[in-house]
Amino acid sequence: MPAGGIGGARFLRGLKATLGIGAGAQENKATITVVGNTGDDITLFGLRICPDLDTVMYTLGGGINESQGWGRSGETFTVKEELAAYGMQPTWFGLGDRDAATHIVRAQMMAAGYTLSEVTEALCDRWKPGVRLLPMTDDRVETHVLVEEGQDRRALHFQEWWIRHRAALPASEIVLVGAEDSAPAPGVLEAVAEADIVLLPPSNPVVSVGSILSVPGIREALNSATVVGVSPIIGGTAVRGMADACLAAIGVESSAQAVAGHYGPELLDGWLVDEVDAGARVKGVEIRSRPLYMSDPESTAAIARAALDLALELKEHRA
């Protein structure tokens, strides 16, 4: 399953619950491989930060700040405050002390020559997320946002646009720099080829799922798989985050139907929308509606189950 940040991580937790993964001694054969977006990754203060991988790892490993959806529970911000006291830029990134240790370990391992895949596996040794977490690529790719202010046109790192400017600067383009020259990380294409089904969680269609699809080879591999997605848009609004601003940048309407159309029938076999979007239609995509708010673990597990069931049904149908 390709996954972005908070929405992806919460959906994954629901999926694990509905599959009984991590529920003590219960035996089950189902396994989940997660392909995480790395386009948001950034190096700050010499630390290598992978927000989406970490959000998945912390959420599934029990270390997440639940109310916030990202970062560590019980987090403190001493290092950040001290860096600011030295006048160190940037000050807009919410670097937590606990989180910083993750980035230190990652930066050190990468400096020693380990790939991001290897680092991610090492970090997961601690967190035991109950899924196999793979970065979409071990190559360095970076989502940049082109912003126009009058005559001035400049590219910001996605994190600067997203966090510092709260996605409020109108974006004319969103580019995954380095994408053409990147390759899927080891195991990604194999996981897709071996997967019974592939689910797209309600992650950002542009900068999360979209980035993953931009890595050469991944979209092609998914075209041969049974893919069911869950709409991140309910009634014309992003459920969380600021996906609307990203969709606007690529000229896609903020609607469940438009996002399915953007993914297209080559990629998508099925698409789960909220009841308010029950009228959505995309030729070649099986659309089902049900409540889509992931308001608690139970409702999230039920959404994951519905996506799973639709995928299994469509796979059966195709066979």
Added chain:
Amino acid sequence: MPAGGIGGARFLRGLKATLGIGAGAQENKATITVVGNTGDDITLFGLRICPDLDTVMYTLGGGINESQGWGRSGETFTVKEELAAYGMQPTWFGLGDRDAATHIVRAQMMAAGYTLSEVTEALCDRWKPGVRLLPMTDDRVETHVLVEEGQDRRALHFQEWWIRHRAALPASEIVLVGAEDSAPAPGVLEAVAEADIVLLPPSNPVVSVGSILSVPGIREALNSATVVGVSPIIGGTAVRGMADACLAAIGVESSAQAVAGHYGPELLDGWLVDEVDAGARVKGVEIRSRPLYMSDPESTAAIARAALDLALELKEHRA
């Protein structure tokens, strides 16, 4: 004034007090240049750590943990605990969260091409220690300790020997690796040449003052200056730290007299010892005795004043 860690920093605070530096609007012409030992410096977790420079900077800048003598006041250890949770080695270094920010800034600036002198000046912009703090060298030198265990002979970084092993592994040799190829940092020789007097604080004679003297050119410059030292040994024991173990490694007895003899009359003009060591004699060195325990700011300022007065007297005498 060449300075090592805790003893040097506390002595400096006394010296500032007795000179009235940093005492509000009071005008004074006296300035202090501190040449700090960098042989203890170490890179851990990608952070560049300069214990002696930081101890001076924090102590004089009001950020020191007073009871401990090193590290920041109000320190927390979240990053250290998290690194340990990942199994990151080493675990013996007491990396505080506040302190870590200093090392991040330093590592980042050095990676960007700034010299340690420039970094130190930038860090002091925040701490305003009231002295000019110079590293002894901008070159990379590192104190290694040769330890013999049976047939096994190995070199440890000074910090590993000092902190991890509490200087308890018998050292057969202490070497400042890189010393021959190092040069004094900009301003060091000039400061010595221009100084009215030079004081050696009660720092470790081997790994603090000794390291500074190992940088080619510094000892020679000091030979032409009026130099007064304060004994770090009282009644045969190091006042603080584990200087005895260092002296043993270089074959020098732990006594006020032996340390003065080790520095020698070429370097030392005067030597301040404690009353219990009043019998100390070294040919060519003017030895005075007085209470030398730096038990509080007042007694420390009085010791600094005594060193200062002795130096001014000897300088007068030489003229």
